[in-house]
Amino acid sequence: MKLSRRKFMGTTAAGVASAPLLLNTEAAAELAPDDIDWSMGFPDGSTLLNRNENPIGPSPKAVQAAKKGVEKSFRYADRILIRKLLAEEHGVPEDHVIVGVGSGEILNIMPLVYMREANKNMVAVWESYRPVPGRATLLGGEVKWVNLLPEEDYQFNVDRLLAAVDADTRLLFLVTPNNPTGAVMGYDDVKRLADNLPDHVKLIIDGAYRDFQNDGRDEIELIKGGNKNILVTRTFSKIYAMAGLRAGYGIAHPDIIKELSKFGGSPTSVNMAGFGAMAASLGDDEFIAKSRGFVKNARSYFERELGALGINTMAGPPIFILAEFGERTQEIVDALKARKIFIRAGGEWGMPNHARISYGLDHENATLIAALKEIL
Ligand SMILES: Cc1ncc(COP(=O)(O)O)c(C=O)c1O
Structure with a gap:
């Protein structure tokens, strides 16, 4: 069974007073790697394109x-x-x-x-x-x-x-x-x-x-x-x-x-x-080339797909793209969020008409574009 930290706390709280040591031991045993909540606080099945990360993972x-x-x-x-x-x-x-x-x-x-x-x-x-x-x-x-x-x-x-x-x-x-x-x-x-x-x-x-x-x-x-x-x-x-x-x-x-x-x-x-x-x-040129290749592909994908939807884009630093949704920016960000797809509105950088889309893996990028086709 997967236990989120919150659920885990809930299951143990009742017995803490009577046998704290035993329960702590159980806790350590129960939270095997697959039982740990790795969702970073997002709902299960989320598409995270809001965190400015490089999703290809370390070499x-x-x-x-x-x-x-x-x-x-x-x-x-x-x-x-x-x-x-x-x-x-x-x-x-x-x-x-x-x-x-x-x-x-x-x-x-x-x-x-x-x-x-x-x-x-x-x-x-x-x-x-x-x-x-x-x-x-x-x-x-x-x-x-x-x-x-x-x-x-x-x-x-x-x-x-x-x-x-x-x-x-x-x-x-x-x-x-x-x-x-x-x-x-x-x-x-x-x-x-x-x-x-x-x-x-x-x-x-x-x-x-x-x-x-x-x-x-x-x-x-x-x-x-x-x-x-x-x-x-x-x-x-x-x-x-x-x-x-x-x-x-x-x-x-x-x-x-x-x-x-x-x-x-x-x-x-x-x-x-x-x-x-x-x-x-350090100096792993092969991986650096892979990383650069990944962002190049992701960028051309978004330029093409967002362009086809009539959305102007501005290439951010290579790890993400800015999409100009105009006055609908926040509404679109919220509609995506309701579908568990996360991107970030640009208001916090003084760009309220843009949203920032961090590049995801191919299937994640496709999930976003499919949702945008429905929302726009
Ligand atoms: C421009 C810029 N500087 C610094 C950082 C911080 O990076 P680090 O993970 O090395 O703390 C970020 C993270 O997103 C960033 O975008």
Whole structure:
């Protein structure tokens, strides 16, 4: 019998007072892997196209290494080795690397480090990933939003970003390729942005999707070239399809790394399964090619099928697509939800007329399109 956590609690609650130890033992025995509720809180049979995940799953090599890691998880993981591997991968010294519980951990501590003083601000793009500016606001800082404009084809505008910077700006947050619009700031523009920022501003370049799409030149070169004000973050969640292992990292001049390390990215931020999977994945070109092939196919499928339904699309960072449902966006998202198909309305990124569809496996994508044919 499959037991959800809630049902499980219900079945045990009555006897807790009389025999807690016995019941706990039973609990452990009952929750065999297949009995665990892996639904992530969604109803049985849901199609999850709302979570910005790469559904092809980690490479077999990564899975094997993660399993090995679990066997060895009585030990703390070797963060020194993982830093070394990442440093080698990117051709930087080890003191330029910080590893986190996903890149999110590293991103979230940047405001803690640089925006604790009163009346400081962060410059950020409105139609973009919000948790990092959210942190700045939590700390009492201001966020100076810069819009992506339809008349500029939703591309980044370096001059308008620079114009938003003032004497109180401490951070400029850039996601490229951007979530959710897919805008990419090419290397030359990133360099111009970085070169023209005053020294009191740190530039965060969130490259969560970079391995899917870039112009062939890596912003890490700017750090190698001596820029002390850039933090680049990368993640294993997207191209390597291991979001649940929580593995990501940042690269910056050691002065930034030292400051970040006071708040997070601690020696124990890396778990043993993630450590194994990261080590086995780095430089796995075959898997990277597979991941890229998957998103390419999914994108052409959605462009074709949504196009046939008269829906405009905007290619997001390669792992999802934005569908322009106009004023009906929320209604369509709700109608899909009623059929246990989940996508996300774009209001939270300032794009209320768009919904974000994360690519699923072929049958999941087909389920969505079939439902849309009925709803539209
Ligand atoms: C733009 C962007 N940055 C960072 C993250 C966080 O990724 P991680 O899983 O490495 O914490 C995400 C996750 O969706 C993202 O979309």
